[in-house]
Amino acid sequence: MSKSSPRRFSGRSTGTVTVIEAKVHRSSARNARMAFILTAVIVGLLAAVVVASSIHPILAVFVGALIGVPTGGLVWVLVRIWPVIRLLWWWTPETILGVLLLTAWVQLANHTPTLVTLIVVALVVGVPAAIRPVRRQVKAWTWCLVVRHRLRVCFSQFIIANQSGSLPLILWARPTPVGERVWVYLRPGLSEKDLEGRLDKIAVTCHASTVLIERASENNAAYLRFDIKRREVLTAHVGSPLVDVIDPTAPVSASPLTVPTALDLPDVHMPTVTLPAQGKPAGKKPAPATTANGSKPAASSASSVEDDDTSDWI
Numbered sequence: 001m002s003k004s005s006p007r008r009f010s011g012r013s014t015g016t017v018t019v020i021e022a023k024v025h026r027s028s029a030r031n032a033r034m035a036f037i038l039t040a041v042i043v044g045l046l047a048a049v050v051v052a053s054s055i056h057p058i059l060a061v062f063v064g065a066l067i068g069v070p071t072g073g074l075v076w077v078l079v080r081i082w083p084v085i086r087l088l089w090w091w092t093p094e095t096i097l098g099v100l101l102l103t104a105w106v107q108l109a110n111h112t113p114t115l116v117t118l119i120v121v122a123l124v125v126g127v128p129a130a131i132r133p134v135r136r137q138v139k140a141w142t143w144c145l146v147v148r149h150r151l152r153v154c155f156s157q158f159i160i161a162n163q164s165g166s167l168p169l170i171l172w173a174r175p176t177p178v179g180e181r182v183w184v185y186l187r188p189g190l191s192e193k194d195l196e197g198r199l200d201k202i203a204v205t206c207h208a209s210t211v212l213i214e215r216a217s218e219n220n221a222a223y224l225r226f227d228i229k230r231r232e233v234l235t236a237h238v239g240s241p242l243v244d245v246i247d248p249t250a251p252v253s254a255s256p257l258t259v260p261t262a263l264d265l266p267d268v269h270m271p272t273v274t275l276p277a278q279g280k281p282a283g284k285k286p287a288p289a290t291t292a293n294g295s296k297p298a299a300s301s302a303s304s305v306e307d308d309d310t311s312d313w314i
Contacts, residue, residue: 024083027164036076044068083166090152090170093145140175147180147228148173150206158201162189179208179230186222195224203228 048057048064055063088095108117128134148170155167166187173182195202195213203211208228216225 023165027166028080028083031164032076032080035079036072038072039075040068040072042068043071086167086169090148093148137175140180143230144173144175144180144182147182147206151182151184151202151226154198154202154205157205159190159195159198162187176227177233179228182226182228183216184224184226186224192221192224202226 044064044067046064047067048060051063052060105121108120112120128138151170152167168187168190169185171183171185173180175181192213192215199211199213203209206228208230209232210229212227212229214225214227215221215223217223
């Protein structure tokens with residue numbers, strides 16, 4: 001579906017403004033036709049079977065057709081206008097906010113003098129702008145509205161969608177201390193792995209520093225959570241309550257927070273082993289060490305057997 005603008009005086013057209021992509025338009029028409037046929041046939045047969053128990057079967061077929069065809073038509077309408085419903089969903093917060101502001105302005109202008117209207121408008125706009133916490137909250141929620149559309153631009157411009165061209169459903173967003181958090185429901189054709197390779201492009205489109213993606217549900221891989229980071233909050237200086245515990249007049253040696261700089265282990269004995277010099281017979285073998293209960297360890301079988309005289313074999 002596209003909306004063409006009028007021609008200029010020179011005869012050239014100013015182009016078209018695409019509301020729904022042609023691929024999406026064709027896909028919705030095909031899905032609506034299939035939904036109409038399936039719904040009409042299934043509902044008509046079920047209705048005919050139920051009614052056939054009380055009337056003639058031929059009349060039951062007509063009754064089933066009278067019930068199935070309108071039901072299929074209703075399903076056809078819902079499937080056909082789904083792209084428009086999704087487009088309205090994307091602009092639902094802005095539409096509701098605009099309607100509320102316009103209604104409030106009209107009611108205020110009709111029931112108050114002009115001077116009072118201007119004073120009320122100045123207070124409504126000026127007080128949030130002057131109070132820093134209120135101003136920060138308004139700015140944070142404004143970014144939530146903006147980032148939903150920026151993510152939609154990402155999905156439509158450089159993220160590959162399915163063959164029908166349907167985009168993921170961007171659900172809602174809320175501010176966080178570092179940016180925004182957006183919940184998205186993916187359509188068939190996309191996965192978390194496909195989006196992880198494009199996080200840098202998503203950050204550029206959303207005017208953010210970094211973007212992280214996590215699964216919002218353990219049972220549904222299509223339900224994802226986008227964490228958009230705009231600022232770093234860990235760089236701020238935070239006061240520690242431990243500073244008030246230390247007495248500044250106390251000597252350093254008496255401070256309970258003194259930490260030893262080295263370890264003193266005089267009771268640890270490190271045995272030294274003397275190796276025989278090369279070419280000289282070894283000295284007396286050291287006495288075998290005793291075990292914990294004072295008994296000597298059993299001698300190995302290799303040490304109990306005398307060395308064989310290998311001179312006869314040479």
